[in-house]
Amino acid sequence: MIDATLLFGELAYWQQTSLRVVGGLTAVLLIAGTLVYVHLFKLVSFMQSRLGPMEAGPFGSLQLLAEVGKFLQKEDIFPRKADKFVFAAAPFVVLMSTFLLVVVVPGGPDAWFIDSDIGVYLAMAVSSISVIGILMAGWGSASKYSLLGGLRATGQLIAYELPLILAVVGVVIQAGTMNMQLIVYAQADGAIFGWGGIGNPYILTQGVGFLLFMIAMQAELTQTPFDMPIAESELVTGYMTEYSGMRFLLFFIGEFATAGVFSAIAAVLFLGGWYIPGIDPDDNIMNVLGPIVMLTKIVGLTFLVFWFRFTFPRFREDQLQKLAWKVLIPLALANIMVTGILKVAF
């Protein structure tokens, strides 16, 4: 879609592809690591009047490596009655959904993994794969707590998939495209009542959609107040109860990487993506600045996620379903209707 650039211009297709694969892996792991350190270790510690890790590296920044090393050393335990294959495969299925999700997120005019015309649709579709992984983990563990957690997760994720998708529909109607890259351009080229100084981030017009997306995202990530499936004080840790070592680490990475990737999608859809006001979006410098802008927005949005996570108590399962079906979905449908009417009218 954009002309050749310095970065990828002279490279062959396979070279570009391998670069993007490496980029994708880096993006997922980098985001997960950043979020674990910045939010889980530090932000939460300060909220709870603690210091967090301080010993490993400056301000404990190398604690992450220590944690990974600890998990890698741990024994990989299989419960005796576990369905071995399903139990072993479940974390990979969950993580796969995250990796598939990250490919639709653009980081600059040419810094994209795939440039799909159905990007939004693809994102919503592959995000559902994690449900299968969680159900596999819940069933394969042969533990009652895991089973309850897995079933709760399935019910919850299916219920909250709907408001998530419906919240996005408003953006798609307004932008007139499902291509994530074009949605960024639509926001960059937009104007607020004729003033195009900062483009038109859709959070201004789709404020309700943004709110719904963030709530549904919190539920999709099974973070408090929607952490019924994990519910440490009642189901121990739900579907993750029986996992240890490397496989637990995969779930853990998956949790934080998915938080990052969902925030990235929210940033693209509602906050203008990688675009910086005042710089021509096709300028090559955006391929370098774009990912940094995205990372900033991701950290900002996940801050909200973790702020809620460590402040609120959790809903009960029935209250959670009521919220989805009786509040969020009607609100999302109304939002779509209003957006559609305004789109036709103007």
Next chain:
Amino acid sequence: MTAISDREKLSYIAAQAADARLNLELETEGMTLNLGPQHPATHGTLRIIAKLDGEQVISAEPVMGYMHRGYEKLAEVRTYPQVTALVNRIDWVGSFANEVPFILAAEKLMEVEAPPRAQWIRTTLFEMSRVANISLFLGDMALQLGATTPAFFAFRDREHVLNQIEAVTGGRFHPNFDRIGGLKDDLPAGWITETKRAMRKMRQFCEEMEQLVLGNEIFAARSRGIGVIPADIGLSYGLSGANIRSSGVDWDSRRDNPCGLVHSELDWKVWTHPDGDSFARFWVRLQEVRESTKMIDQLLDGLPSGPIMAKVPRIIKVPAGEAYVETENPLGVMGYYVISKGDLVPYRVKIRSASFSNISITPWLLQGVYVPDIITILASLYFILGDIDR
């Protein structure tokens, strides 16, 4: 003992709850879920065998005794002063309060009375152990409902009280400070000012909890109407303390059955709540912490001077007889029934601990609720495992 709230209204609520409970039409093959003995929500080793239909509890039965340490029997081979070191460990979060009723029972048998200063300091420490104990509950119940931060705040602010207890007694958890006829030591210099500052901090903590937990809609949705105990049912199961006061029964051992402590000379209020649900139990306990901090301020202001030890023989032999003394401990009514045959050691000690009675209502209460509500109810009943099993 009078119930302030409308009993008919409460039994109506209970009937509604019972109607909403078992949905036998959809009954499928049940599942038995063992909550515990190792489970984060039981903070100890309580086991609850819950028969589930889906996520609904058909029947639940608590299994106690995993932490039975046989204190009643051990007390029979300890001299009277040695027993306090044992009973400290019954309710380990508010341990000084465990010593008081035993010492009072021994004093009753020996017919000695502690000097006024000792009584006032004893009451101060008694109330401080309540503040330390219940402030932990306030954080813990929020933690059980999924909010992690209040628990850290509770541990942080309880420290102020524990530091003050440590300054007097030398022990943070197990003071072992109460003596027959008085106390081991007098207060250290500067303690009163420091304690008043700590109490101010605890009142701030209560404010914080009120905003962070009590004012939260999700907390209210999770705890209102959950685990409703009507006053008469609660009384028939022998509930005591904040658990029964939150069902509208206006009864507090400190006010209605005073024995050796100086609560009657203070200006304070017994808090009750008419609802009897988990929310009410949290609310009543929050008010009690506040009330206790105010009581401690009054106690420190009115502290009489004088000796802290009555005249007791060096080797304590308790004359033959029996005595039962109960006090309003942080978890509820705690009583010691001591029989003496005139020896160095008690002939028999029966310990009535509050949590054992409080937890006995769970089979009735847990019937028909959902799995998440088990946790809410257990957290709101507030038991300490050592207090159940002894």
